Amino acid sequence: MRRALTALALTAAAAAVLSACSSGAAGPAAPTGPGPVTITWWDTSDAEKEAPAYRSLVADFEKANPGIRVAYTNVPFDGAREEFKAAAGTSDAPDVLRAYVGWTADLAKSGDLASLDGTVAAADSAKFQPALIEQATYGGKLYGIPQVTDTLALMYNKDLFAKAGIAAAPATWDELRADAGLVKERTGVDGFAFNPQDYYAMPFLYGEGADLVDVAGKRITVGSPAAVAGIDTLRGLLAAPGVAGLDTTENAYATVMDAFSNGKAAAVLQGPWETAALLGSPAFPDGANLGIAAVPAGGAGRPGSPLGGHNLVVNATSDAAHRAAAQKFVAFMTSAGSQAFAAARNATMPTRDDAYTAEVTTVPGLAGFRALLPTGRARPALAEYTLLYEPFGTELAKILAGQEDTRTGLANAAAESAKLVPDYTAP
Template sequence: MRRGISIAAAVAALALGATACGSDGGDSGGDAAKKPGDVSGSITWWDTSNSTTEAPVYKELVARFEKKYPKIEVDYVNVPFDQAQNKFKTAASGGKGAPDVLRSEVGWTPGFAALGYLQKLDGTAAVDSTDDFLPGPKAGGQYKGATYGVPEVTDTLALLYNKKLLKQAGVAKPPTTWDELKAASLKVKKKTGAMGTYVNPDAYFAWPFLYGEGTDLVDVPGKKITVNSPEGVKAVETARGLIASGAAVKPDLTNGYNNMQADFGAGKVAMIVNGPWSLADDFKGKAFKDDKSNLGIATVPAGSTGKAGAPTGGHSLAVYAGSAHRDASYLFVKFMTSAESQAYVSTKVQTLPTRESAYTAEVTKDPTVKAFKEILASAKPRPQLPQGGDLFADFAANYGKVLLGGQSAKDGVDKTAKAWKQKFLKDFSTP
């Protein structure tokens, strides 16, 4: 699950070169012959979910796990999402302070696995009923054909919109292209006084613009950097154009995501692009608090190619390679990623399960979950790249400058590509 982070935090997310540690084998690190009820020990779990809306639900699941396995104690630690990647790298590289289990964003998992920080999970108790997992989330927990993360929650981006504001502006249906979104936004602004849309300056949210032009950040099989291709330039120009035209709010680069959420919830902005993790916050806003049906959900707009696309995101539970209590960790991962646990969380905070069987009648009766599940079917897999989690810092810094008019789209993506080639992708070619 991806929550927005500030540009300042993204820029601070520097890659830490480190030597590999631990084992990448499938052994349990303990007595694999033990029966589950005989496994004991104390494990630490770093949960990166929203501390206000989601964490209480996961704490309840931890309590249920400890009741089922009374010999296992779980030290629950909620780590802010924008700090967790580097915090885990620091702890794992130093061999001290890393948790037994990490809630790893799908973009982090390949990098952590490549560094040797994660335990290979194939053949362990952590991996259960793999055929039940949706293909996208399942792939997100793998690296070089091996499983290093068990999918816990998945997501994608969608167009969220205030139905009443669109109706007041005379917009009959949610826009299906970025050009339509610009036109609809200007109508909203003129007829209601609210702003039409908000372009999130977090570089993760640039993906729908890129996919709409038929490109991506990188082409992994072709070993090419594509963010500064002609299509990449056009994608970023489209995002900038929404702001320059007055259709979108001029974002604050240090607190863009939170400001977007506040304005949308208050009814000051009619349309935003966000994921299912935001719904709990959205429904607290006065625009939706007393009328949840006022929140519309649609596929993100398409670009000039006529095709729309959003990334497959989410989180997997991974086990630290240096864990002294792997058997307990495997049982914990199995419990937390079970269909029962995923369905429970979804009914509480509208997250998207990664197991097909978790989409029960109770889960899908929620119209927001049902809508996102349908959109998820067309989501695009993110590049499987060890450096994938490190690409956003340079892109975010340049993307923010472009959005505010401080540099051209071409200069922004060219600088991004140059930085990537120098730091992470030295064997990749550029346009």
């Protein structure tokens, strides 16, 4: 599952103004004028768990920028990209969108986004994780500012590992395979459970130095020998003693997380978005028992996990006054103060180091996930990249269900991928 999947420090004077506000976030003041400019923000965050913090930040922004008003709308994540594309160029389009990182290149290619190069929104771009700026860039131009980020980790139950005599998290898939067997043998519960979706299989490709495509070489690589080796490694792991039986239903995600939260599975691949939900569960009442480690390494010798998250992007067809106001709003919402405020309340991951305050780093799980960001793989600047997950996921399901062998399944995925990127060389 691709989830989501979060910044710019502004002037010292503005920071002083904002220090009295509830969030402590910083932002520049708008120029005085005949009346306030009203911009619209479509926020795709969770309406119940995350939106309240962002609404509070909007209020702070308006206090610090009396010349700008923000019309806040929380829109469902599913379908938001299509809704934005349909509204683009009309009066219904928002000035700012919280866009999943996989949408940014697509929306930039279609001309729906304004470049942020040279604007106040990008003033502190050097303070962001470089890989996150990379996946907010298309065609050499910056089209988004990272608001939140995420990556996959090996989450594990420290107590179950200790009872099985395992002193440290596995560093390779082979070690995870062996550890799963020990956990089952010595505790009676499954050592590992896997959610059989495309996104969760990407670390197995990265572990062999593979990907769905090679953007620099304009080649489709999902059917390459390295990719086959990665998925064969996954198949071998799932067949090993101590690994939970594969759930191939639509409830697989919930099944895996239910087993982990109730101490019936000792390890899973998962992102920080599930941390808050795990706290208070039978296995993780306070977070102390929750282990977070890098996904295991494959044959290439190093771990790799997809970077997710969301960028704030600006509508290309907004007029000059609304674009300028939108850029200031993006700068504020992605500032260190705003990110720290949201992270402490939503358990989301900031996208810049200066937002990891003492309060933020005490949020269970965030410090562990932060340490893993350097192993994350940025989304390539290819508009069609997110679409490539569909043929890969379709064939992955057949492979893991034993309906076809790995080589045949990935060859089929490559053939379907060629229809999405016809200018790429097919195997």
